[in-house]
Amino acid sequence: MPPERIHRVVVLALDGVYPFEMTIPVRIFGTARGPDGAPLYEVLTCSIDGRPVRTSADFGITVEHGGEVVATADTLVIPPFICGPGADGADPGAVDWLPAELARTLSRLSARARIVSMCTASYVLATAGLLDGRRATTHWNEAEHFQRTFPQVRVDADVLFVDGGQVLTAAGVAAGVDLCLHLLRRDHGSAVANRVARLCVVPPWREGGQAQFIERPVPEVSQASTAATREWALSRLGRPIALAELARHAGMSVRTFSRRFRDEVGMTPGQWLTRQRIEHARRLLEVTDLPVDRIAQEAGLGTGASLRRHLAHAIGVAPMVYRQTFRARAD
Structure with missing residues (x-):
């Protein structure tokens, strides 16, 4: 009898992806182990067409998988990215180019798998219609624009992440770590999540409703x-x-x-x-x-x-x- 497939996390790297956020899922989920030391998750990184992806930094990345693995995900994570022709990051809502097939795949996937956006990747979920009528968050600096662009979404800019069950959204940068640890805790309890947090040298738990600490002065x-x-x-x-x-x-x-x-x-x-x-x-x-x-x-x-x-x-x-x-x- 073939072994049961472990939970598959797929990270979809879109053109202009931010490298740090892209690597959060493999660092958090890829570190998780069961009592017998066996991995609890399989983490795959893909691009839409399997080709190398431009990043927001001065280097590109090569991925091993194409968009066909998106449909196999138990959890799909979309990191933020600079989008739109010649975009400089000022308008993350320029996702008119979102392939129709990807939007359909996301819609079908949401019926059986979890879909997670980090930071301004929330624009992708909203464009695909996955946030209609839902409470969601994004980076506080883009919240007003996001709400104007998608008035059907209930935007909450004062939280680190929103767990909507099958569809989850995180605010900027480190909130992606918080959300991945939250999912790990949801799946396997705090002992596993705390162990991963210690190995990654990050706080084991920040409540999703915690404020994003906008403009807080550093001592x-x-x-x-x-x-x-x-x-x-x-x-x-x-x-x-x-x-x-x-x-x-x-x-x-x-x-x-x-x-x-x-x-x-x-x-x-x-x-x-x-x-x-x-x-x-x-x-x-x-x-x-x-x-x-x-x-x-x-x-x-x-x-x-x-x-x-x-x-x-x-x-x-x-x-x-x-x-x-x-x-x-x-x-």
Whole structure:
């Protein structure tokens, strides 16, 4: 009996592709391994016609596959690209040239496979009609133009990515990493996703609804960082941690610490702590058999009722439903 084919991720490199985003899927999905060390995904990169592709940089790339593999994808990822004759990137909506056959293939594929756009590749999905009536995101700098071009799409420019089930959209650059890790977690749970994130030296989880941090100033290098204090807090999530205690650990006044923390992280210390506690509780639900009340204590959320309330607000499900869902995927 032939072995079952593993999940196939196809990356469609269009002319003018941005090299970094193009390589995210192979780095994330290609690194994922099961308990026996076997790969969990097969990643193929293709162009429409199998020919070398011009990139946005000063080099081209040669791919091993043509557009025929698009129809075989379980997950299709389209990275962003500079498009249109003589385009300089100022108008990513110039996708009138999108081949009709590719648009038809995307439409058929969306009925059985996942289709993912990164950054301004959302224009391709919208042109093919896959985002009609859907909530979607794109790079914040193009969101207004995108909405004018495709008024039938519900554009949300304030998030890192949107998981619409079969059709998913990510904002710019690093949000593509976040979305791939989100899919990995959706498929195989947080233990596998966290392991891949550690190997790739990237944050294991940034919630899709997190802001894109538009025009956020970067703290001066000479300023003291709150990173060490955040690491310290993560090792103590099971106990109460007051703002004054965090500031004392960082060697700052409460006011200075709060301001610097928000500059670096984009939220208040209290909001960040709550998010980390919820994330820790989710991991414990996925990989342990601890009762809900014990998990709430371990995560610093107090009681089972408090955990249920926080989880319902964060992801809209009860702890046991969440656990059963991820156990089913792991099995």
